[in-house]
Amino acid sequence: xxxxxxxxxxxxxxxxxxxxxxxxxxxxxxxxxxxxxxxxxxxxxxxxxxxxxxxxxxxxxxxxxxxxxxxxxxxxxxxxxxxxxxxxxxxxxxxxxxxxxxxxxxxxxxxxxxxxxxxxxxxxxxxxxxxxxxxxxxxxxxxxxxxxxxxxxxxxxxxxxxxxxxxxxxxxxxxxxxxxxxxxxxxxxxxxxxxxxxxxxxxxxxxxxxxxxxxxxxxxxxxxxxxxxxxxxxxxxxxxxxxxxxxxxxxxxxxxxxxxxxxxxxxxxxxxxxxxxxxxxxxxxxxxxxxxxxxxxxxxxxxxxxxxxxxxxxxxxxxxxxxxxxxxxxxxxxxxxxxxxxxx
Numbered sequence: 527x528x529x530x531x532x533x534x535x536x537x538x539x540x541x542x543x544x545x546x547x548x549x550x551x552x553x554x555x556x557x558x559x560x561x562x563x564x565x566x567x568x569x570x571x572x573x574x575x576x577x578x579x580x581x582x583x584x585x586x587x588x589x590x591x592x593x594x595x596x597x598x599x600x601x602x603x604x605x606x607x608x609x610x611x612x613x614x615x616x617x618x619x620x621x622x623x624x625x626x627x628x629x630x631x632x633x634x635x636x637x638x639x640x641x642x643x644x645x646x647x648x649x650x651x652x653x654x655x656x657x658x659x660x661x662x663x664x665x666x667x668x669x670x671x672x673x674x675x676x677x678x679x680x681x682x683x684x685x686x687x688x689x690x691x692x693x694x695x696x697x698x699x700x701x702x703x704x705x706x707x708x709x710x711x712x713x714x715x716x717x718x719x720x721x722x723x724x725x726x727x728x729x730x731x732x733x734x735x736x737x738x739x740x741x742x743x744x745x746x747x748x749x750x751x752x753x754x755x756x757x758x759x760x761x762x763x764x765x766x767x768x769x770x771x772x773x774x775x776x777x778x779x780x781x782x783x784x785x786x787x788x789x790x791x792x793x794x795x796x797x798x799x800x801x802x803x804x805x806x807x808x809x810x811x812x813x814x815x816x817x818x819x820x821x822x823x824x825x826x827x828x829x830x831x832x833x834x835x836x837x838x839x840x841x842x843x844x845x846x847x848x849x850x851x852x853x854x855x856x857x858x859x860x861x862x863x864x865x866x867x868x869x870x
Contacts, residue, residue: 565702566733620657
């Protein structure tokens, strides 16, 4: 509960547009049957989706619910909702092992064709809904066009441009933005991350809890090493592609044999690596001098040698392709080949 309370306070302070819109709607001022939360990766979309789901399913009618002010029975229900242990909540995520498929949406529709079992309404959350199959998108659209009584949809997207325009038109769109860097960095340091990791996390990961554990995770450490090698700080940049297959892609063999965990870890590593490249380009193009000395010097070197606008475009495009449908080794090989053309 402590982390959810922290998230709500951050939403109140730094995401006032979507928070206040839902606060007003929950007080009887035009609650929609469908919302689409959109904004950069790492923003507090999922946190607000959970808060809205808790408010709706608990029958709270005086704005978004404050969990710490509830009685014991209500807190128990809110805890079960947060744990996904509520019969009137279905939460599907396109960020997990595979894209949201049509069968999952069909099952959702069948379940919600019945009346709520324990709450005054039913809620479904489609997290990163842009990672849905074409057939699933069409089923989502049909469900949105014919909403059931007391059924509410909450969709989130890191890339709203990949969501069907017809789906967007049937939802109330609420935009999200990243937390201010100093706030994100302070949260990381308070959690126990060292200042250097805290700085880079404030630019790439945007976590509000668990930063110290994330700093020692295989995903963070691997992506960081790849980035340092790309910059020529540690290792030969020319060997990055070779080292990826031999060293960095630790889960490649297991994933090819059907293990989803290592595959997801590899996707997270590649996603973070391209996020590091995007950060580098932004700092170079804006003339930022923040960050560790080694990083600042490396950024200046890249600025002299490359067209960083082209690097930025490539990194954004390749990051958007980091998913289970693409071969990550080939994705990196394409990126390396394209990045070779950015030298001035």
